[in-house]
Amino acid sequence: xxxxxxxxxxxxxxxxxxxxxxxxxxxxxxxxxxxxxxxxxxxxxxxxxxxxxxxxxxxxxxxxxxxxxxxxxxxxxxxxxxxxxxxxxxxxxxxxxxxxxxxxxxxxxxxxxxxxxxxxxxxxxxxxxxxxxxxxxxxxxxxxxxxxxxxxxxxxxxxxxxxxxxxxxxxxxxxxxxxxxxxxxxxxxxxxxxxxxxxxxxxxxxxxx
Numbered sequence: 001x002x003x004x005x006x007x008x009x010x011x012x013x014x015x016x017x018x019x020x021x022x023x024x025x026x027x028x029x030x031x032x033x034x035x036x037x038x039x040x041x042x043x044x045x046x047x048x049x050x051x052x053x054x055x056x057x058x059x060x061x062x063x064x065x066x067x068x069x070x071x072x073x074x075x076x077x078x079x080x081x082x083x084x085x086x087x088x089x090x091x092x093x094x095x096x097x098x099x100x101x102x103x104x105x106x107x108x109x110x111x112x113x114x115x116x117x118x119x120x121x122x123x124x125x126x127x128x129x130x131x132x133x134x135x136x137x138x139x140x141x142x143x144x145x146x147x148x149x150x151x152x153x154x155x156x157x158x159x160x161x162x163x164x165x166x167x168x169x170x171x172x173x174x175x176x177x178x179x180x181x182x183x184x185x186x187x188x189x190x191x192x193x194x195x196x197x198x199x200x201x202x203x204x205x206x207x208x209x
Contacts, residue, residue, distance in 0.1 A: 029078035029206030031195045033123040033178065037131050040070025050123025053199065054103060055192040057112050059183035069189055075117065075132055077178030078206045080164055090162035095209045098157045098179070101202030103191040104150035110188025111143035116160055117177040134180040143184040152202070153192075161208060 035050040038058070046052050055074040062069040084093075102108055115134035126132070139160050147153050157179075164176040181192075195203035 029080050029208065031076065031204050031206075032079045033077040033121070034075065034194045034204060035123040035126045036072055036074040037126060037128050038070045038072035039128070040068055040072070042067075043070050043072055044128065047126075050126060051196055053194055053197040054105075055100075055181070055194045055204070057181045057183050057188065057190050057192070059110065059186040059188040061186040062110075062183070062189035064189070071183070073131070073183075074181040074192065075121065075123075075126065075178060076181065076204050077117070077121070078176070078204075080161070080176050080206070080208075084208060088165065090165045093158070093162055093165060093208060095156070096158045096161035097207050098153075098155040099205040099207060100153045100155070100181075101193040101200060101204075102147055102149050102151055102153060103193060104200070106149055106189070106191040108146040108149055108190040110190070111145045111184040112188060112190065113138035113143060113182050113184050114140050114155060114157070115180040115182060116163075116174045117180055118174065120177060132177070132180065134182075135174070138182075139179075146188070146190040157206065161206070 033050065034055055036047050036056050038044045038056065043056065046054065056069070056072045057074050058069040058072040060071040115138050117132045117134045119133040121132040139157065140155065144155055160174065163174050167175045192204065193200055193202045197203065
């Protein structure tokens with residue numbers, strides 16, 4: 001009898017555990033679109049209609065040697081819900097980070113800001129005449145200094161991803177249209193790997209826990 005009660009207790013415990021809300025394990029959001037827009041036509045050619053191997057972020061005074069880079073902003077969008085366990089909500093998400101790889105081909109300087117994009121866009125239709133709109137306030141409370149070449153930058157996006165998960169409810173502020181990477185200073189100049197990069201193959205990653 002005691003053994004039977006023990007088996008029943010264990011079964012009840014296991015059932016209760018399985019019914020608890022899911023907490024997202026470490027998952028990576030799939031990059032669906034990444035591209036950049038530049039005021040410099042020569043720089044813009046490197047975008048290759050969204051198929052370029054780099055993402056450039058540069059201020060209006062950024063230069064490489066004597067050549068101007070032009071004001072350049074990068075845009076990244078992730079497929080979020082399909083990368084998380086079914087039923088994941090903002091309450092289940094403990095942390096989310098953006099992971100960017102700084103290209104070994106550049107000499108990064110300055111700092112960047114991260115903005116939530118507020119309009120729909122795709123990398124193939126991105127053009128300087130109609131850039132995506134983004135919120136007026138960056139999600140980072142202070143400028144994010146760029147690191148060294150050939151290293152990763154890791155930026156906390158927890159609150160934004162939680163808001164994306166809540167976007168269908170009254171409390172959600174932003175739909176998941178991705179993020180804009182914008183130079184914080186006029187001389188900021190940094191190059192990140194895009195999802196098309198075949199040199200180091202370190203595409204942007206959204207890691208959620």
